[in-house]
Amino acid sequence: MTDDFAVPPADWSDQRWREAAHGWVAEHVDRAGRRITGPVQARQRPWSLVWRVPTDGGAYWFKANNAGTRFEAGLLDALARIAPGRVPEPVAVDVGRGWALLPDGGETLREAFDRERDLAVWERVLSGYAALQRATAPAVGELLALGVPDHRPLAMTGHFTELLDDREAVPVGTPGGLTPQTYGRLRASLLEFAARCHKLDSYGVPPGVQHDDLHDGNVLAADHRVFDWGDASVAHPFGTLLVTLRSVADSFALPAGDPALVRLRDAYLEVWTDRHDRAELRSAAGLATGVAKVSRALAWRRALHTTDPARAEYAGAVPGWLAELFEPDPL
Incomplete structure (x- = not known):
C-alpha cells in the first residue's frame, strides 16, 4: 500500500492505553468545568473506538481512530475553524494519537426520521454541507498536510491502478472477492476511468473536503452539523452525492432517477451556480459519483488496515465497491 501508516494500530484492549485515554478525557472534561459521573459505554469497530462519557453536564463522546483514519481528529478541528457551525466543535483533540472529545449533539437525523420523515430537510442539509465544502477549497493544502487522503480527480487513476494491484485488499476468485471476469473488466476500464477523471477535472470545480459517507446517521437533527469524518478525503466535492442519494433513496423508498432525488441533487449544486453553468454542474455530478x-x-481499505480480527466481517467492502463501477448511479 502506498498510504503512510507509519503509526502502528493502537491496542485498545491494553490496560495502559485505556488508562491513558481515560486520563486524557477526564483532564479535558475537568477543564470544561464538568465531572465524569459513571463508567464509559464503549462501541468498537476495526477502525475506531467510541466512548460515551457521562458527566454532570450531559454526555461527552470520545473517539479514537486507528492508523488508517487517524487524520479525522485533526480534520474535525480544522473544519470547526474553517466552517464554524457546520461540524461539532471538539472540546479537545490529540492529532498525533487520533483522539477527539466532543460534547453530545443530540439525536441524529435518522433518529428524528424514525418519528417523522421529511425529505425537505435534506435540501437544507445539503445546502449547508455544500457551503462547508466550498469554504474548505482555499484550505486544501492544510487538509492534505493533516493527512487527509488526496482523492482529487487527477490522482484517482493512480489510486485505482494501485488498488487493483493490492491483491490482499482486492482478492480475486475467492469468496467475497472479485470474479476473474469482473477483475478483468476493471483492468480494461483503466483508460476509460482516466478519461472520466480528466473530464471531471476540466469543469474547474475546485476540490475540497468530501465526507464520502454522508447519510442520515451522520447528521445531527437539531442543527444539521455533520460528524464522523473518518472516510473523508480531499476530492471533487460532488462525489458526496453517491452515498447521500443512495441513502435517501433507500430511506424514502425512492427509485433511481426519482424527481425527488433530482431536486436534492439540484439543491446541492445550487451553491456552485454563481460560478458554473447548471448543465455543466449536473454533468460533473454524474462523473463524480462514478469516480467516488x-x-x-x-476508504474501506484504510479503515481495515488493522490486525483486528473483526476486519474480516467487512473485507468484502473493498472489492464490492470496485464492482459497483459497472452499476448505474443514483441519477
Missing part, C-alpha cells in the same frame, strides 16, 4: 466508487473502496 473508487474513493469508497479506498
